[in-house]
Structure formats: C-alpha cells, structure tokens
Amino acid sequence: MSFINYSSREINCKIVYYGPGLCGKTTNLQYVYAKTNPESKGKMISLATETERTLFFDFLPLALGEIRGFKTRFHLYTVPGQVFYDASRKLILKGVDGVVFVADSQEERVDANLESVENLRGNLAEQGYDLDKLPYVIQYNKRDLPSAIPLAELRRDLNPRGVPDFEAVAPAGKGVFETLKAVAKQVLIELKKGG
Amino acid sequence: MNSGLVMYDEEFRAVTGVCEHLCRDANANVVFLVDKNGQLITSSGRAKGELDTTSLASLTAGNVAAMGGLAKLIGEKEFPTQFHEGERESLHMSIVAGRVVLVVVFDARSSLGLVRLRVKKASEEIGRVLEVVAKRQASTGGQSPFAEITDEDIDNLFSE
C-alpha cells in the first residue's frame, strides 16, 4: 500500500517478487542493489537460512527519481519460494502495490511455476486483491540454461492475459531492470488513477 | 486496489510532534512511527542520520506481521504490544489504531514503566490524527491526490 507524504513530498510503494523456490528472486534484488548508485539505495536486508534460501524476506529500498517534485521510493521485497513458507508469503503480500512473478524457465520447474502462480492468486484473494487488477509483470528467468523451455510455452502457461513480460538471466542482469521498470511504471499509473 | 496512506503537512506535523514529545517525556533515545506495511512515517531522536530508519521500519513491520500471524494461530487477535530487552537498549513496540506501529528505543535512563505510561498517551493522540486522515480519505472517495501527474511524467522517470 503506497504512502504519500505531502509534507516531505515522498511517495513510497511496495513491490513484491514472487515465484517458486530457487527461481531467482533474491538474485534479481542483488543485481539491482549492485548496479544502483549508493545515493539511490538503502541497505539490502536478507533474512535467509544458512544455505542462502530466503527465510522471511529480502528488502531493498530504492529511490527512482522525482515526479513533479515528489521523490518516488520503491520498496522491493522477495518472498521465500519454498512451498512450506506459505504463512510468511502471505505476510509479505500485505499492502503490495505491484507484483513481479519470476518464473524458472527450466523444463523440470513447469509445475512449480504453475503452482506458484496459483498460490499467488489465492494468497492475494485472501487479502481482497485480484491478481488481474493489480500491477503485474512476469519475468522468465534462467534463459541461459540448456533445459529452458521455449518462450512461447512459458507464455501460454503463465501469461494468458498478456501482461508485460521479459526474458531474463538474473545473475548477468539480463532483463532485471526492464522488469523492475515495467512494474514500477504500472504502479505509478495505478497511483495516478487513484486505485 | 487498497488505497494507501496519504498524509498532508498538518497531519504529518501533528504525528511528528507527538513522537518528539514522547521521545522527550519518556527519556527515550529514538521514537519512530511505521505503517504496518513497513513504510516509515516519521521518527525523532537519535534517528536523524545515525540510524538506518528505512531498515528499521521494514523489520518492524515484518516482526509485527509475524507476531500477528502467531497470535492468530493461538486464537488471539494480535499482540498489541511487544517488549524486547537488550543489554543496553530496549525496544517497545505497540500497534496504534490497528494500522501503524509506534516504536520506542530506550536505555537505563528510562524504564519500561515510564515508556508504557507515555506510549499510552501518545497512542491516543496518534489515533486521533489517523482518524482525521481516514475520514478525509473516505470523503475524497478514492480520488487520487496524485491525479495531476501525466503519463509523460512517468515516462520521464524512466528515460535515463
């Protein structure tokens, strides 16, 4: 849920990266963090297990610039993708302004992707959100792996509505900023509408 | 989509004033106010510059959300206050008006009893301001206070 402060002239919005375990959500944030000027970013917080799996969330605050004298700040969160962390995922979705779904392109993750989208839809619905009405973009990650299935198949399964979507190789940064910009833009358009 | 929190100058100054008073009256080191989604609303005390308040806000919200989840599991609505005692500094968190979290960081110069007492009064004052905010937001009927920005403005943000 956005927070607009007329006094300090700031807009804060929350974007959540969702997707199955090991699809590359944390890697997206790490790349954004690594490539952003120090003055535009805050500290990245990762609440993770000893094996670097997200336990609760990753958090990265980012300043994107000014619109009409308002500083726009985006708070990026990732959820833990492992199935049994569902209670935590629900908490992270609270107050979300926009969602990035990170899909894992590998053939063996086809079912995991589908389950995760269904889980996203259900968890949003529990909180009164409709995935079809929320700013939403999809990223097909791990395009570099030999077991990656064709883009057309991923699109057919995961993007029936034709939302903005991007191919990505997150550790190399391919598609990372394109994805972020697309969702941030949708969030601002929604804010303008006064959702 | 849920409409977010929108605060105008007067409301912002009112809650900031409450936090400043609380910080002084409770002999606290830092006071900050966070919305339940992790956005920092305001802070006072040592917070200015010395503390990473953005991180604090996000972790506070995560903590309150997790405790709220635990509360529901055992059949409670929520845990309205939490207290964590450290070796030197302690932390008191309380949920105000179901929507924001008031956090007080204090050390041996203060005490839990004093903090509790002052937080109670401050919570009531913040609650009143939030009521005004909620009423105004309800009466403007979801009309965006931000409607004047153009598509071009948004595009420009991403042009570089």
Ligand SMILES: Nc1nc2c(ncn2[C@@H]2O[C@H](COP(=O)(O)OP(=O)(O)OP(=O)(O)O)[C@@H](O)[C@H]2O)c(=O)[nH]1
């Ligand atoms: N080859 C390849 N590896 C990737 C890509 N994206 C991420 N990885 C790797 O996949 C592993 C898991 O990435 P994470 O970003 O931690 O995955 P996650 O989605 O945050 O996982 P959870 O926290 O468990 O939900 C890491 O070893 C990454 O380096 C990619 O595009 N290509």
Ligand SMILES: [Mg+2]
């Ligand atoms: Mg992760």
